[in-house]
Amino acid sequence: MITDALRRISPQQREALVETYLRGRRYAEVAVGLGVPVGTLRSRVFYGLKALRLVLDEMGVEP
Amino acid sequence: MRPENHRAVREQLGAFALGQLDAAERVAVQAHLDGCPSCRAELNSIAPLAAPLRSVRPERIDDVPALPPGLGEAVMSRIRAEAGGGQPTVTPAPPDRAPWRTARRLQLAAAAAVIAIAAGGIGFGVGAQGSSSAPAPLEAVAVRSASPTVQAVADVVPHTWGVEIKLEATGFAPGRVYRVSVTDDQGRTVGAGEFVGTGAEQMRCNLNSSVLRAAAAGFQVTDPDGQVVVSAAL
Numbered sequence: 052m053i054t055d056a057l058r059r060i061s062p063q064q065r066e067a068l069v070e071t072y073l074r075g076r077r078y079a080e081v082a083v084g085l086g087v088p089v090g091t092l093r094s095r096v097f098y099g100l101k102a103l104r105l106v107l108d109e110m111g112v113e114p
Numbered sequence: 115m116r117p118e119n120h121r122a123v124r125e126q127l128g129a130f131a132l133g134q135l136d137a138a139e140r141v142a143v144q145a146h147l148d149g150c151p152s153c154r155a156e157l158n159s160i161a162p163l164a165a166p167l168r169s170v171r172p173e174r175i176d177d178v179p180a181l182p183p184g185l186g187e188a189v190m191s192r193i194r195a196e197a198g199g200g201q202p203t204v205t206p207a208p209p210d211r212a213p214w215r216t217a218r219r220l221q222l223a224a225a226a227a228v229i230a231i232a233a234g235g236i237g238f239g240v241g242a243q244g245s246s247s248a249p250a251p252l253e254a255v256a257v258r259s260a261s262p263t264v265q266a267v268a269d270v271v272p273h274t275w276g277v278e279i280k281l282e283a284t285g286f287a288p289g290r291v292y293r294v295s296v297t298d299d300q301g302r303t304v305g306a307g308e309f310v311g312t313g314a315e316q317m318r319c320n321l322n323s324s325v326l327r328a329a330a331a332g333f334q335v336t337d338p339d340g341q342v343v344v345s346a347a348l
Contacts, residue, residue, distance in 0.1 A: 053166045057175055061253035063328070065175070072132050073172045090125065091299060091331075097128030098347060100160040101256050107163075 064099030286311030
């Protein structure tokens, strides 16, 4: 279910969550790889979680 | 609390919820949370995702098509219902319902409508592009309204020529002209178009900017006096 939800958020937000949380990579390293500031990556993680919450609510799932 | 600090902390809430901050950062965020109910509420909405997310295997995310099973049929029956009856998909919330619930309902309905359009094109071969074309990658964004009357939801679409904002809203003052602009990650503000307020009537407005999605940091809607009425971070 949550995997489905992850597919429905934006690619950038998904990538931020996958790389930093699921793969456990360091923010600094991921940010350099993506060519964005660490602050932008943090922002993507935050808004990615918000978007994920919205998608799950829409699917009727209580996380 | 200074606003710039508030904003900086807010964007760390994701990392905080996922346990990714170092000790000093955690202490700073916790100190802010103690005095900021709105950030606490924000954290409460995303924190429960940390545990279920941990169970996701990253390699499985790319496996399957994006549309969940059954959605196509649900969407098509909704389209048929709308085409047939012309019934609005969003009914006004009962008076006892808190305003934010109404906003959430509108947002969900808008998201569903957007998926409906995408699914119609893919699953059923409607439209000129054929079934092999990819869906338009719509991205729902969290919209902040500074006006008690304005209810707005938005999606953005990354194009090769820049980012498109699909704005759906009610409550912009009728007859007044509002400007939409996109801010890029260098802090530059680039115009994305204008629209006229429609009052209580629902408006759908697509706004185009030359800022590419990867460089877009946010957008804002300003009234004729230059006041920001609606804003969103991207």
